[in-house]
Amino acid sequence: MSEEKRKINIGAVVILIISAVVFIPFGGSAVFDAFFSAGNTSFGKINGEKIKYEPGSDFYNAVANTTNLYKETYKVDASNPFYTKMIVRQAYFETLRSRVYSSAVEKSGYEVPEAAVDASLVKYFSPDGTFLKAAYEQTTEGEIKTLRENYEKQLVFRRYADDMFGSADGLYGVKTSSKELDFIASLSSEKHSFETAAFDTSVCPDEVASSYLADNGAKFTKYSLLAVTMDKKKDAQAVLDSVKAGELEFDTAVTEKSQKYYTNDSGELSGSYGYQIDGMFDDVSSAETVKALAADGISEVLPTKLGFTFFKCTGTPVEASVKNEEVVKTVKDYVKSNEASLIEKYYLGKADEFVSEASVHGFDAACKKFNIEKTEIPAFAVNYGSSSLINSTASTAPLSTIGNDRELLEKVFGLKVKEVSTPFVSGSNVIVAICTGIQNDEADTVGLDKKAANADESSAAFVITNDYYDKDTFEAAYAKVFVRD
CATH class of the missing domain: 3.10.50 (Chitinase A; domain 3)
Incomplete structure (x- = not known):
C-alpha cells in the first residue's frame, strides 16, 4: 500500500468516530475473516433480512471498520477475546441502527444528490485537507464505484440523523431555541x-457482634462431624449399612463413596458451626438430630439440600465465646451477610x-x-x-x-x-x-445544543437495540464462530 493510501485509511478511522461504521469499506479484517470462513452464519435479522458477515454486506463493513477503529484509535489487539466480542457486538448494533435509519429515509423518497456523493469522495481522498491525486488515480474504477455506493448509503443514514437530531453545521434537523438552552444551562447554576x-x-462493630452472639450463641456452637453424601438415598443407605456391619470403615466410605458436597477430602464438614449445619437441611428437625449426636455416634441417612447424607460425631461440641477471635470474626461476617x-x-x-x-x-x-x-x-x-x-x-x-x-x-x-x-x-x-x-454560577450554554443532540441520538440507539436485538441468536452465532474448544 502506498503512503498516500495508508493516510486515507487512517483518516477514515477518524471519520468513523462521528459517523456510521457500516459504509466506508476498508476491506475485511484478517482477524475476523479467519473465524468467519468456517461458515456463513447469521447473527440475527431485522425486518426479515438476515445480518450476515459476507463481503459487501453492511455487517461485514461494520466489523472491518470497527476493528480498524479499535486498532488505530485505542491501540488494542482485536484478536484478544475480550475485544473480539466487544468489536463484533458494537458492529452488530451499528448495523441495526443503520438499517432502521436508512429504511426510514428510503420510505420518504429522499434521493442523495450526486454533488453530495462527490464531496464525500473528495473528503475521503483528502485525509489531511489536501486532495491526494496520486492515491485517487491508483484506485480502480470498481473501488471508486463501491466507495460511491457506500457513501450514498452513508449520506442516507446521516440525513435521518441530521433531520432527527441536528447536524454539525446546523443546516438540518430540529433547531434548539436560545431560551431552551438558557433554561437547561440554568439547572447547573x-x-x-x-x-x-x-x-x-x-x-460490623464489636458491640453489635457481642450482642448478637449473646442472643444467638447456638448458631455459633462448633461441632466435630464427618459426613458421607451420595446422590441417591438407596446408595447412601447401602454404604451406611456396610459401615454399621463393620464391612466398611467410615474413613473408607468418605474417600471412596462420598460426593463431598459438604466436606473436605477427609470427610470433615467444611462448615461446622450450628447455623451452617442448619443450612444443609430443609427441615429443622434433621439439623437438630445431627447436632444431638453423641461422640462416635452415627446418624441415619438424612435428606440434605444436596443429596443424602449420614454423619458421624467425632467430638464434643464447643460453645461459642466472645473471647475466641475466630468466633467473633465469624459472628461479624454472619451479621454483615444476614443481619445487616x-x-x-x-x-x-x-x-x-x-x-x-x-x-x-x-x-x-x-x-x-x-x-x-x-x-x-x-x-x-x-x-x-x-x-x-x-x-x-x-x-x-x-x-x-x-x-x-x-x-x-x-x-x-x-x-x-x-x-x-x-x-x-x-x-x-x-x-x-x-x-x-x-x-x-453564570449559566454556560456553550456546546449544550450538541450535547442535547448526542443525548437524543444515544437514546434512539438504546431504543433500537432494545427493539431489535435478539440476544439469544447473537450469542449462539458468536459462540459458533468464535468459541473454540
Missing part, C-alpha cells in the same frame, strides 16, 4: 457545597449522637470526638439521574451515591448554610452532612 461525616456500615440492618441501626444511633454533639460544639468537634475523618464535598448542582445535559454531579464520596435518589437530593439541598442534616443512609454509609455554602 445553583450549586451547594457540603462537609460530611460517614459511618461505614460494611464494618442491625449494623445500620447501630450506626444510625451513633449518627444521632453525632448530630447532638455537632449542634452544641460544632461539626469539627463532633468529628474529632467520634474519630471520623471529615470529607469536604465541592459545590455541585442537583442532577437527578445524572443527566449529561446538566454540567454538574456529585462525584465525591460519600455523596456520590445520591444522584439517583430524589428524597436524599431533596434532603441535602434543602439544608440552609451551616445547617446539619439528620442521619441518612446511602450506599454502605450512614451519613451526616452540613451545608457549607450556596453559590450561583
Whole structure:
C-alpha cells in the first residue's frame, strides 16, 4: 500500500468516530475473516433480512471498520477475546441502527444528490485537507464505484440523523431555541457545597457482634462431624449399612463413596458451626438430630439440600465465646451477610449522637470526638439521574451515591448554610452532612445544543437495540464462530 493510501485509511478511522461504521469499506479484517470462513452464519435479522458477515454486506463493513477503529484509535489487539466480542457486538448494533435509519429515509423518497456523493469522495481522498491525486488515480474504477455506493448509503443514514437530531453545521434537523438552552444551562447554576461525616456500615462493630452472639450463641456452637453424601438415598443407605456391619470403615466410605458436597477430602464438614449445619437441611428437625449426636455416634441417612447424607460425631461440641477471635470474626461476617440492618441501626444511633454533639460544639468537634475523618464535598448542582445535559454531579464520596435518589437530593439541598442534616443512609454509609455554602454560577450554554443532540441520538440507539436485538441468536452465532474448544 502506498503512503498516500495508508493516510486515507487512517483518516477514515477518524471519520468513523462521528459517523456510521457500516459504509466506508476498508476491506475485511484478517482477524475476523479467519473465524468467519468456517461458515456463513447469521447473527440475527431485522425486518426479515438476515445480518450476515459476507463481503459487501453492511455487517461485514461494520466489523472491518470497527476493528480498524479499535486498532488505530485505542491501540488494542482485536484478536484478544475480550475485544473480539466487544468489536463484533458494537458492529452488530451499528448495523441495526443503520438499517432502521436508512429504511426510514428510503420510505420518504429522499434521493442523495450526486454533488453530495462527490464531496464525500473528495473528503475521503483528502485525509489531511489536501486532495491526494496520486492515491485517487491508483484506485480502480470498481473501488471508486463501491466507495460511491457506500457513501450514498452513508449520506442516507446521516440525513435521518441530521433531520432527527441536528447536524454539525446546523443546516438540518430540529433547531434548539436560545431560551431552551438558557433554561437547561440554568439547572447547573445553583450549586451547594457540603462537609460530611460517614459511618461505614460494611464494618460490623464489636458491640453489635457481642450482642448478637449473646442472643444467638447456638448458631455459633462448633461441632466435630464427618459426613458421607451420595446422590441417591438407596446408595447412601447401602454404604451406611456396610459401615454399621463393620464391612466398611467410615474413613473408607468418605474417600471412596462420598460426593463431598459438604466436606473436605477427609470427610470433615467444611462448615461446622450450628447455623451452617442448619443450612444443609430443609427441615429443622434433621439439623437438630445431627447436632444431638453423641461422640462416635452415627446418624441415619438424612435428606440434605444436596443429596443424602449420614454423619458421624467425632467430638464434643464447643460453645461459642466472645473471647475466641475466630468466633467473633465469624459472628461479624454472619451479621454483615444476614443481619445487616442491625449494623445500620447501630450506626444510625451513633449518627444521632453525632448530630447532638455537632449542634452544641460544632461539626469539627463532633468529628474529632467520634474519630471520623471529615470529607469536604465541592459545590455541585442537583442532577437527578445524572443527566449529561446538566454540567454538574456529585462525584465525591460519600455523596456520590445520591444522584439517583430524589428524597436524599431533596434532603441535602434543602439544608440552609451551616445547617446539619439528620442521619441518612446511602450506599454502605450512614451519613451526616452540613451545608457549607450556596453559590450561583453564570449559566454556560456553550456546546449544550450538541450535547442535547448526542443525548437524543444515544437514546434512539438504546431504543433500537432494545427493539431489535435478539440476544439469544447473537450469542449462539458468536459462540459458533468464535468459541473454540
